[in-house]
Amino acid sequence: MMRTLLAELRKIITLRSTYIILxxxxxxxxxxxxxxxxxxxxxxxxxxxxxxxxxxxxxxxVTSVLLALVGLLLFAHEYRYNLIMYTLTSTRSRSQVLLAKILAVTLFVVPMVLFVSALSPLAAYAGAHLRGLHMVHQTFNYWDLLWRNVFFAWAYAMFALVFIALIRNQIGAIIVFFIVPGTVEGILSLLLKGNAKYLPFTSLASVLKVGAPGSMSPGHSALVASAYLVVLWIFTWIMFLRRDAN
Structure with a gap:
């Protein structure tokens, strides 16, 4: 398992698209x-x-979308360049392949979101300082920000990984990745009205948007989004074991 995980991590750090996106x-x-x-x-x-x-x-x-795209492309390039069969035959089971990709994307996304969480306030402070502006004393609820930011970015990446694992086509998965959170859920929100807060990406957005009108608490929203991920990953795992890789 460790060999498979290291192989997936090497793929992430050797893909040109990773550095372009970063x-x-x-x-x-x-x-x-x-x-x-x-x-x-x-x-x-x-x-x-x-x-x-x-x-x-x-x-x-904003950057969670880009980080999720890195995870999607990790899997998508294997289908695009017909490398998936090599990946599957190099390990004992398809379950190991799927788990290794989940862990590799997690190990990539978490440090990156922590980096962004540190860079953004530092950049804002430096920008204001360069112009001679002064802001009032700032308050940070560190632990609250930490879990909400990490969970949001990680969950977004897991949804992206689900899309490519099920669709198995790079263009198709990217299209779905971009239209489902906005267009599809936007249309469903018009139909569901007050219950739209239980949609997967709407509930995930509520993890960050504390106090938004009609939204759930961050903890409740995280549970709803997690429930979607659990169900989707169980279905994805079953399909990945049974369907032909190509």
Whole structure:
């Protein structure tokens, strides 16, 4: 199992797309947190004690999509270049392959989201300092921010991994990955109205958006999103064991 996991980690760090996505991620954080929200900060934002904690949440909500895309492409490239059979024959079971990919993506996403959580407030503070602006004393609920940010990014990556494991086509999985959270759930929200908060990505978004009107608590939202992931991964595991890899 360890050999399979190390192989998956090597795939992540040797994919060119990984570094392109990480570069875009850092650039977005520096642009929005450092320049727009820091260097060009308004008086109202500078007077808010939650400015920097808000920067963390905003950065994680955007960069989690990019981190999830790295995990999706880890699996997708194997189908695109017909390498999946090599991966499956190099291990004892398909279950090990699936578990190794889950663990590899987890070990990649968690440090990256912690990095973003540190970079975004530092960039905002540095941007404001360069312009000679001063913000009020900032408050951080560290543990609350930590679990919500890590869970949101990890769960988003797990949903992306489910899509590619089920669809097994790079273009198809990417399309589904981008249209389900916005377009599909947006349409379903019109039909479900008050119950839309129980949709998978809507509930996941509530983990970050504390106090949003009509939303559940972060803990309740995390449980709902986790329930979806458990069911989806059980179904994905069964299909991965029984269906042909290609």
């Amino acid at each position: 570069g875009i991620m850092v650039a977005l954080v520096l642009l929005f947190a450092g320049f727009i929200d820091g260097y060009r900060a308004t008086a109202a934002s500078l007077a808010s004690p939650d400015m920097l904690s808000g920067e963390v949440t905003s950065a994680v909500s």
